[in-house]
Amino acid sequence: MQELGRNAAQARSQALHTLSKIGDPVAWSAVKSQLLDDSDEEVARSAWRAAVALVPKGGESELARTLSAHLGRGGRDTQLSLSRALAALGDAARPAVAEAAVHPDESVRSHALATERVLDDPDESFAPAVHEAQRVAALTGAPLGGETDADR
Numbered sequence: 001m002q003e004l005g006r007n008a009a010q011a012r013s014q015a016l017h018t019l020s021k022i023g024d025p026v027a028w029s030a031v032k033s034q035l036l037d038d039s040d041e042e043v044a045r046s047a048w049r050a051a052v053a054l055v056p057k058g059g060e061s062e063l064a065r066t067l068s069a070h071l072g073r074g075g076r077d078t079q080l081s082l083s084r085a086l087a088a089l090g091d092a093a094r095p096a097v098a099e100a101a102v103h104p105d106e107s108v109r110s111h112a113l114a115t116e117r118v119l120d121d122p123d124e125s126f127a128p129a130v131h132e133a134q135r136v137a138a139l140t141g142a143p144l145g146g147e148t149d150a151d152r
Contacts, residue, residue: 004030009040016043020050028054036066041078044070048085060092068096071115072108083115087122094119 003015016035019027031054035047048067055063067089070082086093097119100112 013046016046016050020053045081052088064093064096071100071111087118
């Protein structure tokens, strides 16, 4: 628990990994309050995995809402980690992910759509899910009826 407050990102990440394996619910409050929004992507990814392992029964929907605020963040590995964390929460994650799927930011929308696909089929490869989601997100942000900016 002491390592969670260290300046070194690697120490925080390793501590999170260890705490998630131990499964001690005492770690939940530290993970929830300090690390889910960590600016270091590796620490955030570890925190997301740890949070899923440590979330108390009944807290899954709130955790899903917190995690969904990170949809669109980072590169492929970060997005895959977040999608897997949300998928591990199962149906509790669906409302938060569905809300993000209509977000005005295309990167958030496409990540949410890819996450919905992972929720529907956890065995599906993430790359095709992202490609399809980006296509759908681009189409949902396109003007209706062939209307262009000049037409408006």
